[in-house]
Amino acid sequence: MKLIQLTAITAAVLASTAALAADPVIVIDGNNAVVYEAEPVAVAYQADAGYAYNADAGVLRNTTGAVVGGTKTFFQTVTHPAAISAEVGTLGYGANIGYALNDKTELQAGWAGGDVADLFGGDFDANDVNYEVETDFSNPYLGVQLRPMANWFTVGAGIIVPDNEINVTSNPNGGVYKVDGKQYNADDVGTLKGSLEHRNTLAPYATIGFRPNITNNFGLFGEIGAAYMGKTDAEVSTVGGSNGFIRDENGVVTGETSASVANKAEKELEDENYVEWLPIVKVGATYRF
Template sequence: MKTLATILAASILTAIAGTAMAADDAVVQDGYTFERNQLIPTGVRAEVGTTGYGGALLWTANPYVGLALGYNGGDISWTDDVSVNGTKYDLDMDNKLAYLNAEIRPWGASTNRWAQGLYMAAGVGYLDNQYDLQKRIGDGETLSINGNNYELAVAGQEGNVRGQMSYENDIAPYVGFGFAPKINKNWGLFGEVGAYYTGNPKVQLTQNNLAPVTGNTIPAQVAVDQEANEIANDDKYQWLPVGKVGVSFNW
């Protein structure tokens, strides 16, 4: 899976470069000019969403093509739990995501500002996200792990399953769609949805103070290891959904 992600990322970067150059040639023919040595950003953006909060530097190559180089971080989460075999683990997210996207605007030269704001984003992200998983029980409660029930091994003390799910230091390709209309000459709004292809995560879970209920012969840690393996190989965790909004300023 990691090889596939690398191939996809390389393909997207090649497509970004090719699209930017092709669009640049077309724009020059239409009477626009592009200063190739103009590396100063043309705007900035503040954003918040499922991958955390942060911002981006913006470059406008021409009316049809732009670039966004940004960073999102923090503990904002897109879901509060991870569910497997009927067991829901509380999820605490720590996002660290740097990204480079090309934003393709098919109607960038339109006189309609709403049409101008529509774009497709393609790029790559560098993910160092880490998710803490936890499930706790107290006296008189049972916890289902991989289809088997467990209770406190020692009464009066908390029992739990804790661990981590991580996509560390991974390059992930990204596709998305956005709408960024201008309010006036300088200020604009921004909204985008998309997804990163991350591949399967690494998952580690450890049980504490749990014992099988009567009739269950499977040790708690064995069941926990089996459940961690199921989470790590669940197809739905190969994708990191993205949804974010913000405001931009262009000079």
């Protein structure tokens, strides 16, 4: 009987002190004292599985931890984006990086620029004056790319910070310019040269597109949309014209000078609002990490 009691007491004491590794346990039964050495108990913890990337949905890996995971996690995510892309289109030639917030939402930061005048035809008409166009675009942008159905279909929106240089040079038609409804001898006026600048310092944009995955890492994309660049300010001057009054198409001297004709052409150029709504058409390739 004493042996059974001793066994029960010993088991209870050992259970209550299992977490105290290497601490001795003393059990007293009557006048007898028995010393037991407790064995350390190993406790297993299971780590959180975290976020998983669903390859079938065609989305980027989840980087939400960058927002809530503290400075260290934020730095690691910024220096390790979910994807990088190269693009070419009406905004220019460029690239962007993407960070996925979840399986349907991706943040993008990118830049596109260069000479893209040929994509708009290389020339345009402001009333009756034709102008050749040269461009030097710089369009950094920040946006959100949504996958509303968690597949290849995308909807995008964001802000462009345009710094676009647009230069124009006039092409006389049959040796005359028609400005403000009147025709002037092109040799007397000279060459009309000018520059355009959009008034918007921030240009909102919206797009729709597709982003199919080709492999686990590589994909293609295409987008169409528009950016509102705003109305334009123009500056026009003449090069090589006469210093006096200029003649009309019949050789009759008018009361206009090269400067006054340039001022009228400038107003017509501003009224044209060249690419006030800049069309966005671009294609590219994506590498996903």
